[in-house]
Amino acid sequence: MTRPFVYSEIGKLKTVLLHRPGKELENLTPTRLKELLFDDIPYLELAQKEHDVLASVLRENGVEVLYVTELLKETLSQDENLREEFLSDVIKYNNITSKSLAERMKEYLRTFPTEEMIEKVISGVSFKEVNLGYSSLASQLRREFPFLIRPMANLYFQRDPMVTIGRGVTINRMSTNIRRRESLLMDYVYKYHPDFKKNDIPRYYDLEDPFFIEGGDVEILSSKVVAVGISQRTEPEAVELLATRLFQSDEPFERVLAFEIPESRAFMHLDTVFTMLDYYKFVIHPKLQGVIRLFSITPSKYGIHITSEEGEVGEVLKKYLKLPAIQIIKCGGDDPVVQDREQWSDGSNTLCVSPGVVIAYSRNYVTNSLIRKAGVEVIEIPSSELSRGRGGPRCMSMPIIREKID
Incomplete structure (x- = not known):
């Protein structure tokens, strides 16, 4: 190109x-x-x-x-550290400020291959997908919208x-x-x-x-x-x-x-x-x-x-x-x-x-x-x-x- x-x-x-x-x-x-x-x-x-x-x-x-999505997949597939940096920015740009909630979200997104992870980031992640337990007070009180990561x-x-x-x-x-x-x-x-x-x-x-x-x-x-x-x-x-x-x-x-x-x-x-x-x-x-x-x-x-x-x-x-x-x-x-x-x-x-x-x-x-x-x-x-x-x-x-x- x-x-x-x-x-x-x-x-x-x-x-x-x-x-x-x-x-x-x-x-x-x-x-x-x-x-x-x-x-x-x-x-x-x-x-x-x-x-x-x-x-x-x-x-x-x-x-x-x-x-x-294809360009982003090719980008993130090069380096695991780059993929991890991207996940941190995803958390930041989704305004997830609770440290415990951010860690749970990262753990969840890490479980997916790169292509599926990108799809999740774009389509949104709902509360019901992530087992939060009582790890985050914010997650317990902010369920008025069903998505932790809102759909793009x-x-x-x-x-x-x-x-x-x-x-x-x-x-x-x-x-x-x-x-x-x-x-x-x-x-x-x-x-x-x-x-x-x-x-x-x-x-x-x-x-x-x-x-x-x-x-x-x-x-x-x-x-x-x-x-x-x-x-x-x-x-x-x-x-x-x-x-x-x-x-x-x-x-x-x-x-x-x-x-x-x-x-x-x-x-x-x-x-x-x-x-x-x-x-x-x-x-x-x-x-x-x-x-x-x-x-x-x-x-x-x-x-x-x-x-x-x-x-x-x-x-x-x-x-x-x-x-x-x-x-x-x-x-x-x-x-x-x-x-x-x-x-x-x-x-x-x-x-x-x-x-x-x-x-x-x-x-x-x-x-x-x-x-x-x-x-x-x-x-x-x-x-x-x-x-x-x-x-x-x-x-x-x-x-x-x-x-x-x-």
């Missing part, structure tokens, strides 16, 4: 990271949906079939598909825990404790997997950094311009820190465009508001097109310089991407009812596999029809279950390598 290489949203996708949904979805409960960031409980068998269609479409388009139900949205930017990565500090553990998996892969560690891959953000940032808020618009959303999940301080590090690196990026997104479940990340389809074509939620505040961040002798941008999103993109024109396709078209409905089911969240070829949910048929009319090929995938987690094809995929574009 070569080192990461992503300088656009639309260059031909060569290698991508996925997570096939597993038993963690079956450990969702109605009373804990909000805590686990779900609105409904997907049916696992069908969700897996839908996800397999996504992977199949990617392979048919010449994309190498990697799975986070959001892990199939691989866009958020990390981002490939240029030849480096960010390992993100997620905004909620329930998702912060997801970044730990790729932290280990990039530190210790033989295919990654030998390349000395730079990190432009780390999960120990103090501010929240999630990958759905980061879009690499060109080799010069990165867009980052200031959202429900990404703090402005994180955007400044990321911009500073990019400008101090050897990367060619010259500008970070910061988009202030209203804090709403429907607009949780930048890529739920708009995504890039082709060199000058974007799909965007029309209700936000004229109300998003934009800021331009550039390097200066003092670190960074920030200016407020005036005008609609399309005009700002045209200006800084140095394009003669910008074509905006409205998610849901002109009907406000359809706009809201298809925005809710991620009509704006497409995954570009090559310039002018995107993957989208079939349920967003109005938006998909408009994208096709704009000259973009749309490959539709089913989504009755995957969409229940509030994320589309882009949310589910993390590009590792894209071909360079002109």
Whole structure:
């Protein structure tokens, strides 16, 4: 495997990271949906079939598909001490602070082969699985939720825990404790997997950094311009820190465009508001097109310089991407009812596999029809279950390598 290489949203996708949904979805409960960031409980068998269609479409388009669980297994299988270090971090990131409870949990997880241990960490460990006896007062008093280790139900949205930017990565500090553990998996892969560690891959953000940032808020618009959303999940301080590090690196990026997104479940990340389809074509939620505040961040002798941008999103993109024109396709078209409905089911969240070829949910048929009319090929995938987690094809995929574009 070569080192990461992503300088656009639309260059031909060569290698991508996925997570096939597993038993963690079956450990969702109605009373804990909000805590686990779900609105409904997907049916696992069908969700897996839908996800397999996504992977199949990617392979048919010449994309190498990697799975986070396989990479983590290859990483931890190298060294028993590394596996033990990982277990300690699992305990830490699950906020298990009782020493006796932590030891019991480690003892339990040590009994599994590496692959099964990883599955347990992701799917969750319930109180009834571990014989705690009366070793821990905390375990006796905190049984209101049946899991000692909570399920990583959001892990199939691989866009958020990390981002490939240029030849480096960010390992993100997620905004909620329930998702912060997801970044730990790729932290280990990039530190210790033989295919990654030998390349000395730079990190432009780390999960120990103090501010929240999630990958759905980061879009690499060109080799010069990165867009980052200031959202429900990404703090402005994180955007400044990321911009500073990019400008101090050897990367060619010259500008970070910061988009202030209203804090709403429907607009949780930048890529739920708009995504890039082709060199000058974007799909965007029309209700936000004229109300998003934009800021331009550039390097200066003092670190960074920030200016407020005036005008609609399309005009700002045209200006800084140095394009003669910008074509905006409205998610849901002109009907406000359809706009809201298809925005809710991620009509704006497409995954570009090559310039002018995107993957989208079939349920967003109005938006998909408009994208096709704009000259973009749309490959539709089913989504009755995957969409229940509030994320589309882009949310589910993390590009590792894209071909360079002109």
